Amino acid sequence: xxxxxxxxxxxxxxxxxxxxxxxxxxxxxxxxxxxxxxxxxxxxxxxxxxxxxxxxxxxxxxxxxxxxxxxxxxxxxxxxxxxxxxxxxxxxxxxxxxxxxxxxxxxxxxxxxxxxxxxxxxxxxxxxxxxxxxxxxxxxxxxxxxxxxxxxxxxxxxxxxxxxxxxxxxxxxxxxxxxxxxxxxxxxxxxxxxxxxxxxxxxxxxxxxxxxxxxxxxxxxxxxxxxxxxxxxxxxxxxxxxxxxxxxxxxxxxxxxxxxxxxxxxxxxxxxxxxxxxxxxxxxxxxxxxxxxxxxxxxxxxxxxxxxxxxxxxxxxxxxxxxxxxxxxxxxxxxxxxxxxxxxxxxxxxxxxxxxxxxxxxxxxxxxxxxxxxxxxxxxxxxxxxxxxxxxxxxxxxxxxxxxxxxxxxxxxxxxxxxxxxxx
Numbered sequence: 001x002x003x004x005x006x007x008x009x010x011x012x013x014x015x016x017x018x019x020x021x022x023x024x025x026x027x028x029x030x031x032x033x034x035x036x037x038x039x040x041x042x043x044x045x046x047x048x049x050x051x052x053x054x055x056x057x058x059x060x061x062x063x064x065x066x067x068x069x070x071x072x073x074x075x076x077x078x079x080x081x082x083x084x085x086x087x088x089x090x091x092x093x094x095x096x097x098x099x100x101x102x103x104x105x106x107x108x109x110x111x112x113x114x115x116x117x118x119x120x121x122x123x124x125x126x127x128x129x130x131x132x133x134x135x136x137x138x139x140x141x142x143x144x145x146x147x148x149x150x151x152x153x154x155x156x157x158x159x160x161x162x163x164x165x166x167x168x169x170x171x172x173x174x175x176x177x178x179x180x181x182x183x184x185x186x187x188x189x190x191x192x193x194x195x196x197x198x199x200x201x202x203x204x205x206x207x208x209x210x211x212x213x214x215x216x217x218x219x220x221x222x223x224x225x226x227x228x229x230x231x232x233x234x235x236x237x238x239x240x241x242x243x244x245x246x247x248x249x250x251x252x253x254x255x256x257x258x259x260x261x262x263x264x265x266x267x268x269x270x271x272x273x274x275x276x277x278x279x280x281x282x283x284x285x286x287x288x289x290x291x292x293x294x295x296x297x298x299x300x301x302x303x304x305x306x307x308x309x310x311x312x313x314x315x316x317x318x319x320x321x322x323x324x325x326x327x328x329x330x331x332x333x334x335x336x337x338x339x340x341x342x343x344x345x346x347x348x349x350x351x352x353x354x355x356x357x358x359x360x361x362x363x364x365x366x367x368x369x370x371x372x373x374x375x376x377x378x379x380x381x382x383x384x385x386x387x388x389x390x391x392x393x394x395x396x397x398x399x400x401x402x403x404x405x406x407x408x409x410x411x412x413x414x415x416x417x418x419x420x421x422x423x424x
Contacts, residue, residue, distance in 0.1 A: 035075035037067035054152030063114075070100060094139040098124055101144045123227035140184070142175055166204055168218040169195055194276035195219075217243060222274075236267040247357040254361045266296065280356075282318065285311035309364050317352055317371040320378035321345070327385045336388060341381055348377035 041052045055061055060069075068075040073088035075081065082088045092100055102121035104110050111118050124130040124144075132138040147163055154161035162171045173192035175181050182189050195201040202208050203216035222239055223230065231239045237260070241248025251257055256266050271291050272280065285307040288294030293307035324345060332338050351374035358366050 035066050035068070036078040036081050037071075037073070037075050040078065040081075051151040054150070058149075058151060058153045059155050060153055065104070069104075094143060095133060095137070097143040097145055098130070098133070120226040123225070127224070127226065127228045128230070129228060140181065146175065147171055165218060166213050168220050169201070169204070172219045191275045198275060198277045199279045200277060236269060240268045244357075247360055250357050251360040253363075256360075256362070270296075282311045282314045285314075285359075306362060306364060310359055310362070310367055313364065313368050313371045314352070314355065314359075317355070317374040317378075320375045321348055321352065324348070324378045324381050324385070327382060331385055331388065334392065336392075341384060344377060344381050344384075348374045348381065351377070 038052050038055070041049050043049075055067070066075055067073070070092065071089055072086065073081045073083070074086035080086045082090075098121055105116065106118050106121045108118050125134060129141040129143070132141045133143070149162050156163045156165075158164060159167075161167065169192055176187065177189050177192045179189050196205065199208075200216045203211040204213050204218060206213050220228070221242070237248055237251060237257070251268075259265065260267060271284065272278075273291060284292050286293060286304075288299070293304055297303040297307070328338055328341055328345060331341075351370045355367050355370040355374075358370065
């Protein structure tokens, strides 16, 4: 009798209870805990399964944002998942995307826990992209998904993110380097190619040793992020000044600044260009090419002469420092400790670094003062190097004399030994 009762209990536990639980569960209820949308799309696979793969790598999955959060519907029941009654909206209309993202990202209560800004949507509506979308009904413009992705949205500090600092130019280039997409707006499509050749771009892509890519500006640093707009004439100096604050300060002391206030020129980009900026050299102060003094000022004019004077003053300091640098490298090969000299040379070079932004004032007196300080320090170092070479020479001569005396003594001893040997 006991074996029969035992068998009956096992039957209840193993067979009947699971089936009764399944009978009570709504059909297709997402038993795996990820919801019926994910379960179904993963089973179907292919093109329909791709969004799920991307979603699994997204920050939204980590935050508990599922398919229904954006697409609507019932994520717990496959029979109701894609019904109008459950609020299913399917593919999101382009014009609705920013507002949909703003449902969460403009909600202070939701974003507070992640320490994220909530003004992105408000900024977007003031951008060129937003104005075209809402005022001109242009759905060819960029929305949130063009920059951040759709299902695979990653944190901005993730190197695989589309908005990672060093990836931003490529993300912007997906639209702005596309001739067909830019054709209606008559916008050039060479910005990305130019940027890659620029000094900023070379730093960003790690092609200049010693320079940190994270410090180089990308598109968003100059044009804005969600409020992306081309910098206006009077804004350019302020935009560049966000990084080049010292240079911007000196520029506001120059005749160029007052000219810009009145006539709109020259701006930073008129001399340094925008996307294809190069590292500035003293050659910018003479000649007639684009971005050089002679491009605006006639040769022989007072402004042109001032440019040449600045150039000659700086070249004098640069030449003096370069000569000392060569001497220092030659001295280092002798095995001499040159740490003290290197520190002094660095001080001299700093004077040139200080002079560079001051050239924007066009004040030749200030530039000459720093240049002469650099030249003076370079001369001091050169004299020290000469003295070190003299000391080395004296030591070498002394060593040779000592060696000769030693050899002479050895020779005399040998002769003496030979005589003693003969006598014996």
